[in-house]
Amino acid sequence: xxxxxxxxAFSSALVLITLSGCIEEKNLRPFILPELVNTPNYxxxxxxxxxxxxxxxxxxxxxxxxxxxxYAFTVSNYPVLDxxxxxxxxxxxxxxNETFWLRSDSLIITFSRERISNYRDTTAFYRPTxxxxxxxxxxxxxxxxxxxxxxIWDPQSGSFLSDYFLAIHRFxxxxxxLWESVETELSVRSDLLSSPNAVFKGDELLxxxxxxxxxxxxxxxEVVAEExxxxxxxxxxxxxxxxxxxxxxxxxSEPAFFSPFDAIIELPLVAENSQRLRLESxxxxxxxxxxxxxxxxxxxxxxxxxVQYFTNQLTTANEVVGYIYxxxxxxxxxxxxxxxxxxxxxxxxxxxxxxxxxxxELYIGTESGLLVYDFATLTMVPYLKNLFDxxxx
Amino acid sequence: xxxxxxxxxxxxxLGSALPFTTHAxxxxxxxxxxxxxxxSLKHFKSSFRHELGLSMFSHFYRSPDQAIHYEVDDGIxxxxxxxxxGFGLMSLHYEPRFRLIEYRNWASLxxxxxxxxxxxxxxxxxxxxxxxxxxxxSTAAFNAGIFAVERETGLGLGHLEAxxxxxxxxxxxxxxxxxxxxxxxxxxxxxxxxxxxxxxxIAGYERVEYQEFTAWWTPVSRLSLHxxxxxxxxxxxxxxxxxxxxxxxxxxxxxxxTYNRFSLSLRIGR
Numbered sequence: 001x002x003x004x005x006x007x008x009a010f011s012s013a014l015v016l017i018t019l020s021g022c023i024e025e026k027n028l029r030p031f032i033l034p035e036l037v038n039t040p041n042y043x044x045x046x047x048x049x050x051x052x053x054x055x056x057x058x059x060x061x062x063x064x065x066x067x068x069x070x071y072a073f074t075v076s077n078y079p080v081l082d083x084x085x086x087x088x089x090x091x092x093x094x095x096x097n098e099t100f101w102l103r104s105d106s107l108i109i110t111f112s113r114e115r116i117s118n119y120r121d122t123t124a125f126y127r128p129t130x131x132x133x134x135x136x137x138x139x140x141x142x143x144x145x146x147x148x149x150x151x152i153w154d155p156q157s158g159s160f161l162s163d164y165f166l167a168i169h170r171f172x173x174x175x176x177x178l179w180e181s182v183e184t185e186l187s188v189r190s191d192l193l194s195s196p197n198a199v200f201k202g203d204e205l206l207x208x209x210x211x212x213x214x215x216x217x218x219x220x221x222e223v224v225a226e227e228x229x230x231x232x233x234x235x236x237x238x239x240x241x242x243x244x245x246x247x248x249x250x251x252x253s254e255p256a257f258f259s260p261f262d263a264i265i266e267l268p269l270v271a272e273n274s275q276r277l278r279l280e281s282x283x284x285x286x287x288x289x290x291x292x293x294x295x296x297x298x299x300x301x302x303x304x305x306x307v308q309y310f311t312n313q314l315t316t317a318n319e320v321v322g323y324i325y326x327x328x329x330x331x332x333x334x335x336x337x338x339x340x341x342x343x344x345x346x347x348x349x350x351x352x353x354x355x356x357x358x359x360x361e362l363y364i365g366t367e368s369g370l371l372v373y374d375f376a377t378l379t380m381v382p383y384l385k386n387l388f389d390x391x392x393x
Numbered sequence: 394x395x396x397x398x399x400x401x402x403x404x405x406x407l408g409s410a411l412p413f414t415t416h417a418x419x420x421x422x423x424x425x426x427x428x429x430x431x432x433s434l435k436h437f438k439s440s441f442r443h444e445l446g447l448s449m450f451s452h453f454y455r456s457p458d459q460a461i462h463y464e465v466d467d468g469i470x471x472x473x474x475x476x477x478x479g480f481g482l483m484s485l486h487y488e489p490r491f492r493l494i495e496y497r498n499w500a501s502l503x504x505x506x507x508x509x510x511x512x513x514x515x516x517x518x519x520x521x522x523x524x525x526x527x528x529x530x531s532t533a534a535f536n537a538g539i540f541a542v543e544r545e546t547g548l549g550l551g552h553l554e555a556x557x558x559x560x561x562x563x564x565x566x567x568x569x570x571x572x573x574x575x576x577x578x579x580x581x582x583x584x585x586x587x588x589x590x591x592x593x594x595i596a597g598y599e600r601v602e603y604q605e606f607t608a609w610w611t612p613v614s615r616l617s618l619h620x621x622x623x624x625x626x627x628x629x630x631x632x633x634x635x636x637x638x639x640x641x642x643x644x645x646x647x648x649x650x651t652y653n654r655f656s657l658s659l660r661i662g663r
Contacts, residue, residue, distance in 0.1 A: 022631055024650075026474075028461065028638040033470040038536055072468045344533070369536060385535050391470070392461065 031391050034072035036060040037383050041365030042086040046356035048297045050095040053358055054102070054111070055370055056084065063100055063111050070387075073116050080118045083107055094141030101143050103135060108143070108171075108178070121178055126150065129164060132195045139200055143171035146198040146207055149183050151190070163187040166196065166207060168218050184223045186213045192234070197250065199240040206242060206269070208250070210234045214269065228269065235274040237265045241298045246270065249298060249329065257308060257354065260291025264303055264327065279305065283325045283334035292325065296357035303327045304357060310349035315341040321349035324362070324375075339364075339373050342380040346371060430495040439569035443489045444624055446658030452481030452511055454552075454586065457650040458636055459606045462519050465540045466641055474636045475525040476649045477517050477606055479552050479588050484511035486656060490560070498570040501562045505580060509554035509654075515589035516547045517606050520647040521640065524548075527602040546596045548603065549589025558582030558615065565619040566660060576619030581631065583612050584652070611652050624658040 036059030043056035051066035060074035060081050075081045084104040092101040100111040106121040125133070126149045133147035146168055153162035166186040169179035188194070192210040199206050205215040210230075217224040237250030248267040255261055263276040279292055290308040297304040307323040315321060318340045326335040339362060341349060346366060354365040362373040363383070370383035432440045458474035465471070486509040495501040517525045524544040558580040565576025587608050592598045600607065617626040630652030637646045 022633075023648075024632065024634040026458070026634055026636045028472040028474065028636060030469050030471045030639050032468060033463075033465050033540075034468045035465070035538060036468060038538065074468060076467075382532060382536050385532055388463075388470070388535070388540070392463070 032070045032072055033384065033388060033391075034060075034062045034070060035384065036072055036074055037062055038369040040353070040367045041370050042353050043089050043091065044354045044356040044363045044365040044370065045091040045093075046296070046358045046363065047093040047095075048358060050093060051358060052093055052095075052098075052100075053356060053363060054091055054093070054100050055363070055365065056086070056089060056091075056102070057365075057370070061102070061111060063113075065098065065113070069113070071111070071114055073111065078116055080107070080109065080116075084109075090135060092135065092137045092143070094137045094139075096139060096141035099141055101135075101137065119173060119178055123169075123177055123179055126167075129193070132193065134196050134198050136198045136200060138170075138205075139202055144198065144200075144205075145169040145171075145179065146196045148188070148193075148196075149181070162190045164190060164193055166209070166213070168205070168215070168223075170219075182218050182221060182223060184215075184218070184225070186215075186223070186225055186227075194234075194236055197237050197240050199242045199248070201242045206240070206248065208237045208240055208248070208267070212267075232274055235265050235267070235276065237267055237274070239295070240267075242269075243298075243300045245300065249303065251295065252276070255294050257293050257352075258290065260293050260308065262291065264295075264329070266329070277327070277329070277332070279325065279327060279334075282327060282332050283307075283336060289323065294355065296324070296355070296362075300329075302329055306355050306357075306362075308352075310352070312348070312350065314347050315343045315349055317341075317343055319343075319349075321346065321352065322355070324357070337375060340378060340380070342371075345380055345382060428497055430492075432491060432493045440492045440495075441489065442492075442566060442569075443487065443661050444658040445661060446486040446488065446624070446626070446656040448481060448484040448486075448511075448654055448656040450482060451653075451655035452479075452484045452513065453651070453653045454479050454588075454611070454630070455649050455651045456586065456588075456606075456609050456611070457634060459517070459609075460525055462523050462525055463540055464523075464640060465538075470540070471639050471641065473519045473521065473523070473638050473640060474647060474649055475517060475519055475523075477515065477548075477586075477588055477609075479511070479513040479515045481511040481513040481552075481654070484509055484513070484654065484656070486510070486554075486658070488658070492562075492568065495568050498568045499564050499573070501567045503560050503562055503578075503580075505556075505558040505560050505582070507554065507556040507558065507584070509556075509584075510590075511552050511554070513550070513552050513588070514547060515549050515552055517544075517603065520645065527606070544596065544598070546593055548598060549592040551590035552586060552588030553590055554584045554586055556582055556584035556613070558613070560615070560617075565621065566624070574621050576617075578617040578619070578624075578626075579615070580617075581612070581614040583610050585610055611650060613652050619660075622660040624660060626654075626656045626658065628652065628654045628656070 036057050039057045039059035041057045046053045053064040055062040062072050064070045090103045102109045109118045129148040148164040149167035150165045151162050166184050168182045172180040188209050197208040207213045212228040213225045215225040240248050240250035246269040250265050251261050263278045267274040292305040293308045294306045305325045320338045321341040322339040324337040351367045356363045360375045364371040372383050373380045456477035460475040461472045462475050463470040488507045490503045490505045492501045492503045526542040526544045528542040560578045560580030562578045564573040592600050612632045614631045615628040633651045634649045
């Protein structure tokens with residue numbers, strides 16, 4: 001009898017064990033919450049075509065890709081980031097290898113997903129023209145530097161003018177240096193000397209100087225190029241973009257906050273007959289604006305520019321702290337959107353250091369951190385809070 | 394819906410255990426005529442029994458994970474489950490049991506309604522002891538690097554449970570007539586938990602702020618051994634969740650939605 005009872009007890013225990021075995025499993029995964037964006041931001045750069053973003057802050061660098069994956073490179077983990085000079089930073093991006101190139105003086109840093117490489121460029125470039133250069137990325141994502149490598153004066157010319165010759169350097173780090181250089185016969189007269197500006201389209205390279213050259217081949221060491229005939233006065237075309245209609249657009253001067261540009265340069269490739277597309281005539285800005293200081297986005301049809309505006313007063317709710325002009329390159333139209341402040345997040349409009357546009361959001365780098373202004377809702381939120389809310393929603 | 398699935402599973406499993414009860418056993422142990430009886434209010438006295446029970450330091454629960462706490466370190470947010478957990482110093486329970494179906498005089502299927510009051514220490518916490526607060530972090534604080542608000546003290550005292558269980562009862566206590574001294578019950582059902590009963594008013598915690606964390610359902614099963622009028626029971630949560638998470642680069646795991654209670658009860662009447 002007692003044996004049977006034990007049998008029952010045993011089978012009951014078995015039942016209990018079976019029932020308590022209904023264990024569900026759940027995984028909670030960490031996510032990146034880059035506190036470094038809450039340190040002063042001095043650079044915010046977006047590449048809207050690739051939907052990527054780079055933020056340079058006192059605490060480090062944050063990169064964000066089209067799939068919303070973010071990578072934070074903090075100064076504590078990468079001390080080299082502390083050597084970036086905030087006043088001299090250039091950022092380029094290649095979608096071909098998902099790599100950001102950040103150049104600060106002679107320091108070159110590449111950021112790919114989860115990986116950072118840095119190089120100190122100690123190359124002895126041609127000294128007399130050391131301030132005349134440009135960096136650009138080829139379509140396969142390799143950094144190029146365009147500069148001058150030599151000056152030749154012909155004593156038979158009867159003048160004091162000489163010729164400066166252009167060099168194309170391709171970034172190929174090796175034991176002997178960082179660059180693989182091609183010295184060309186393309187020259188610029190000393191009285192017309194200007195900083196070269198370059199842009200790639202496929203294998204072709206356009207070097208915009210005075211005169212400009214269309215280089216169709218240089219990689220084999222043999223340079224095939226033709227001079228673009230000029231029909232009007234020379235205009236410098238800074239940060240050029242090469243659109244699908246073979247028209248080059250760029251700026252008349254190096255853009256920077258507090259140093260506005262007044263026009264966009266349009267340069268048809270077939271004949272160098274540049275035009276200045278004057279922004280203020282199309283966009284009739286408010287009298288108090290500093291002016292357009294940054295191109296946020298280029299397309300074949302339009303240029304989106306940020307127009308700086310600030311006062312030294314405390315901001316109030318819905319006060320305008322900047323404008324976005326969407327300028328029609330073909331028809332000269334202008335669409336104006338204002339950026340309205342949040343007095344708690346941005347008490348002083350002059351705290352804005354840099355801006356970048358991605359989709360419908362304006363990323364605003366300030367002295368106290370990164371803010372996001374959403375043009376759809378006309379609201380301003382801290383980037384980190386926005387990110388946290390998105391992740392935990 | 395899930396508790397009912399468990400009940401059906403329980404019944405199926407119990408069904409497979411019945412062959413242990415042989416015909417010979419029924420006759421030798423009980424020696425009575427076979428028959429089926431269904432619950433009837435006319436014979437309420439014979440279809441009803443109740444128990445009074447006590448648990449001392451043997452009553453623990455954790456709710457399902459009810460919130461997530463984010464531990465932020467070096468630019469990474471590590472989510473951790475937050476659950477309502479209670480430790481019963483002393484729990485009293487009263488349990489009416491309605492015999493729905495009886496088989497002869499030695500087996501029955503009953504509907505049990507356990508009602509539990511527990512003097513317990515209740516908190517809303519993570520495995521590492523972070524006391525989760527329903528207060529939200531202000532934007533200014535968030536920007537200053539404060540990502541969560543922590544309470545200073547426990548959430549409150551005491552908890553209540555009300556449950557519904559279906560039990561299969563054998564011998565002692567299974568029917569009104571049975572006089573065999575030993576008995577066994579196996580049951581499964583759900584408990585509705587309410588915790589805490591008393592919010593920590595000294596710290597000023599308001600129930601309305603923590604409403605979403607103070608009540609939940611938990612599926613349980615129970616094994617009871619009867620000796621005459623004394624019942625020893627162990628109740629266990631049958632649908633725990635094993636939550637894997639990372640904490641500052643170490644892999645961790647914690648069970649939530651658990652329930653454990655040993656209790657000693659005295660049957661009132663037969």
